Amino acid sequence: MKIKAIEHIGIAVENAGQSSPFWNHLLGIKKTGHEVVEEQGVSTVIFDTGRGKIELLEALSEDSAIAKYITKKGAGIHHICLEVDDIETAITDLQSAGVNLIYDQPQVGAEGMLITFVHPRSAGGVLVELAQKPV
Amino acid sequence: MKIKAIEHIGIAVENAGQSSPFWNHLLGIKKTGHEVVEEQGVSTVIFDTGRGKIELLEALSEDSAIAKYITKKGAGIHHICLEVDDIETAITDLQSAGVNLIYDQPQVGAEGMLITFVHPRSAGGVLVELAQKPV
Numbered sequence: 339m340k341i342k343a344i345e346h347i348g349i350a351v352e353n354a355g356q357s358s359p360f361w362n363h364l365l366g367i368k369k370t371g372h373e374v375v376e377e378q379g380v381s382t383v384i385f386d387t388g389r390g391k392i393e394l395l396e397a398l399s400e401d402s403a404i405a406k407y408i409t410k411k412g413a414g415i416h417h418i419c420l421e422v423d424d425i426e427t428a429i430t431d432l433q434s435a436g437v438n439l440i441y442d443q444p445q446v447g448a449e450g451m452l453i454t455f456v457h458p459r460s461a462g463g464v465l466v467e468l469a470q471k472p473v
Numbered sequence: 474m475k476i477k478a479i480e481h482i483g484i485a486v487e488n489a490g491q492s493s494p495f496w497n498h499l500l501g502i503k504k505t506g507h508e509v510v511e512e513q514g515v516s517t518v519i520f521d522t523g524r525g526k527i528e529l530l531e532a533l534s535e536d537s538a539i540a541k542y543i544t545k546k547g548a549g550i551h552h553i554c555l556e557v558d559d560i561e562t563a564i565t566d567l568q569s570a571g572v573n574l575i576y577d578q579p580q581v582g583a584e585g586m587l588i589t590f591v592h593p594r595s596a597g598g599v600l601v602e603l604a605q606k607p608v
Contacts, residue, residue, distance in 0.1 A: 343523065343524030344527075351597055360595070388478065415552075415598075418482050460495070462492045463549035
């Protein structure tokens with residue numbers, strides 16, 4: 339397993355339309371995508387610095403993980419995503435080291451990425467997404 | 474002002490020695506630095522993916538912002554840092570747009586970076602550090 343980059347930072351927002359202007363107009367980071375990921379219960383808006391993306395995450399429903407997160411902790415940074423060369427190897431390597439993963443098979447995330455998450459209890463309170471670019 | 478990259482993600486930890494092996498040995502991200510930043514009241518350990526760093530932040534004392542953060546919210550992601558081409562321009566541009574900054578003059582952060590922070594109330598609950606590489 340090799341970590342290649344910080345792929346993105348996921349930010350839980352109440353309303354992506356209201357949050358976008360800060361990233362887009364005030365900071366001037368280019369908006370490059372807008373996608374609904376039904377499996378994760380989120381609508382995403384993506385801004386790309388060219389070296390790492392900001393992904394705004396708005397809940398699709400009240401039982402979405404993002405809605406629950408905002409209720410519990412408020413809007414803010416939800417997770418970080420690291421790009422891996424090979425998601426299958428990453429899952430095998432981390433599980434054999436006793437790291438707690440949320441999915442033991444790769445799921446399809448935003449932008450067609452193959453993903454899993456390290457549980458925050460295995461990562462010092464940080465929700466770490468691992469993502470392999472679609473082949 | 475131009476945002477060039479996600480420079481790093483700052484993670485509040487109780488004990489950097491205990492937290493480092495996850496990033497270093499399990500994920501295999503290379504440790505590239507270890508620095509005390511007295512002005513920010515933190516000891517940092519830096520891991521570099523080559524495209525974005527992970528910066529562990531351990532409080533130097535109980536009145537450090539990191540100690541207060543952990544007491545209030547627990548260990549976890551504390552801030553994100555975006556690299557800017559020119560910190561002075563960034564400060565001027567954002568202040569004139571009504572964005573609330575924590576420092577209106579650049580401070581010296583880890584690795585000699587010239588930094589300020591956008592207050593979370595201006596950034597949807599996210600503490601955003603802006604950093605210019607030392608010239």
